[in-house]
Amino acid sequence: MSAVLQNPGVERVRAALAAAGLDAEIVELPGAARTARAAADFLGCEVAQIANSLVFRARASDAALLVLSSGARRVDLARLSEVVGESVDKADADFVRARTGFAIGGVAPVGHAGALRSFVERSLAACDPLWAAAGHPHTVFRLSYAELLRISGATPVDAASA
Numbered sequence: 001m002s003a004v005l006q007n008p009g010v011e012r013v014r015a016a017l018a019a020a021g022l023d024a025e026i027v028e029l030p031g032a033a034r035t036a037r038a039a040a041d042f043l044g045c046e047v048a049q050i051a052n053s054l055v056f057r058a059r060a061s062d063a064a065l066l067v068l069s070s071g072a073r074r075v076d077l078a079r080l081s082e083v084v085g086e087s088v089d090k091a092d093a094d095f096v097r098a099r100t101g102f103a104i105g106g107v108a109p110v111g112h113a114g115a116l117r118s119f120v121e122r123s124l125a126a127c128d129p130l131w132a133a134a135g136h137p138h139t140v141f142r143l144s145y146a147e148l149l150r151i152s153g154a155t156p157v158d159a160a161s162a
Helices: 008-019 036-043 077-084 093-100 122-126 145-152
Strands: 026-028 050-058 064-070 088-090 117-121 130-133 139-143 155-157
Touching (some): 008 026, 036 050, 036 130, 050 093, 117 145
Parallel strands (some): 064 117, 117 155
Antiparallel strands (some): 050 064, 130 139
16 A cells, blocks of 8 residues: 555545445545646546535634535635624635644545534535545545535535536
8 A cells, every 4th residue: 555545644534434434445646636627637527526625714713614515616705604604714724734634635524633614515416426535635535425415414505606
């Protein structure tokens, strides 16, 4: 097994998937997939099938918010702010790593270092299968929308625009 697949972040994701009862193979990509487009190109799928794990920072509460959104869409900060009841900003790399334990590009829907309030963009329901990051920018795993909802415990939302 490669060093990437033995990475501590990947191991956390593997353990979280197993604990959730999801038998998903973690796939090592030939390069870093720090964007949905790069991941889709490596996988030979549509960019809409990439479940981006985006971390936002709630301004007043300083809470970390995870939004799982289609790689073909952009999260609308005004819509997300309405959903969470306070203004939100995109989180910087240090905040993301501190709250999730992952580097940007490797943030998975599960296996975080701490508790996150999580949301899944409803537009992902139109895509099957989905691909999500697996704890390292070179790793992904395949799952369905229903499985993504189940393992992440996220709330379905309409917070993205095309």
